[in-house]
Amino acid sequence: MKAIVCEEFGSVENLFLGERPDPIPDSNQVLIKVEACGVSFPDLLILQNKYQFQPSLPYSPGGEAAGQIVEVGKEVKNFQKGDRVLALCRWGGFAEKVVVDAERVFKIPNAISYVMAASSIYSYSTSYHALKDRGELKKGETLLVLGGSGAIGSAAIELGKAMGAKVIAAASSDEKLAFCKEKGADELINYGSEDLKNKIKELTDGKGVDVVLDPVGGNFTEAALRGTAWKGRYLIVGFANGEIPKIPMNLPLLKGCAIVGVFWGNFSKKEVELNLQNMDRLNQWFLEGKLKGESIQEYHLSEAKKAILALQERSKFKKGVVRIS
Structure with a gap:
């Protein structure tokens, strides 16, 4: 089968379009004919050998593969050939076929492409x-989204509005903030040119924000934490900045606030039913038009290197999707 291949960690330049053996599913796995695969920040971190999980070399990037099941392991009971699914496979999705543990596969409605x-x-x-689950965001509360133009951040802007919150989006440039405004943000902070903590206080009349969603990490974490309200909830989602911040622990004490870890991958394994309920709600909101979904830039499989380069250079606000067929 055709696949994007990496034989050495390090640079995007190490990727090439090549041939790999067709994968064979184990008893608890399914084989998927991949139609499209999302390009996400973990793809870059894995390639650079900076992620908490690493594949054996050689491997193919791509952790968000959508397609049709073509073979089912003998112990798999909840899927069958022909099912339309999304597979969260961590890697392997930039290929014509991928095998995935059945617990990492989710059915998608026919109306969702x-x-x-x-x-x-x-x-x-x-x-x-x-x-919803970690921040317990309530209608009427104020949500601050760091990295608002990224995939996680822009999704949080839309979801915050859908859940009835006031949303403040923070990003590093006016161009990125214009994109956040299009996604529905009520207020904007340019943390490249404005003091983040002081601007939070200004926009909230000194109260601070109730919930912070932080997929970025780095230097802005402490400033955003200082901008939380009493009993605020600070959601640690990731470290796209590349730096894991060190937080003065007197801050949550003085503010009575909570610093909460968010690891959706483990949540989806350990709390299967609640995760499926969440995905059903999201699918319904997509079908109703309450959520628009990511702005998309499509690439052919042969252009996958270009898709990851765009992510690395943060040159686009659109979500890269590699089309396989």
Whole structure:
């Protein structure tokens, strides 16, 4: 089968279009004919050998693969050939076929396209779990989203509005903030040119924000934490900045606030039923038009390197999707 291949960690330049053996599913796995695969920040971190999980070399990137099941392991009971699914496979999705553990596979409605599934379900599922289950965001509260132009951040902006919150989006440039405004943000903070903590206080009349969603990490975490309200909830989603911040622990004490970890991957394994309920709600909101989904830039399989380069250079606000067929 055709696949994007990496034989050495490090640079995007190490990727090439090549041939790989067709994968064979184990008894608890399914084989999927991939139609589309989302491009996400973990793809880049894995390639750079900076992610918490690493594949054996050689491997193919791509962790959000959507397609049709063509073979089912003998112990798999809840899927059959022909099912339309999204597979959260961590890697392997930039290929014509991928095998995935059945517990990491989710059915998608006929009305949701493979491109929509591959581009939006992971980021929206992560953000919805963060806001609903971990942050307990309530109608009328104020939500601050760091990295608002990224996939997780832009999903959180839409979801925050759908859940009835006031949304403040923060990003590093006016161009990125214009995109956040299009996604529905009520207020904007340019943390490249404005003091983040002081601007939060200004926009909230000194109260601070009730919930912070942070997929970025780095230098802005402490400033945003200082901008939380009494009993605020600070959601740690990731470290796209590349730096894991060190937080003065007197801050949550003085503010009576909670710093909460968000790991959707483990949540979806350990709380299967609640995760499926969340995904059903998201699918319904997509079908109703309450959520628009990610803005998409499509690439052919042969252009996958270009898709990851765009992610690395943060040159686009659109979610990259690699079309396989």
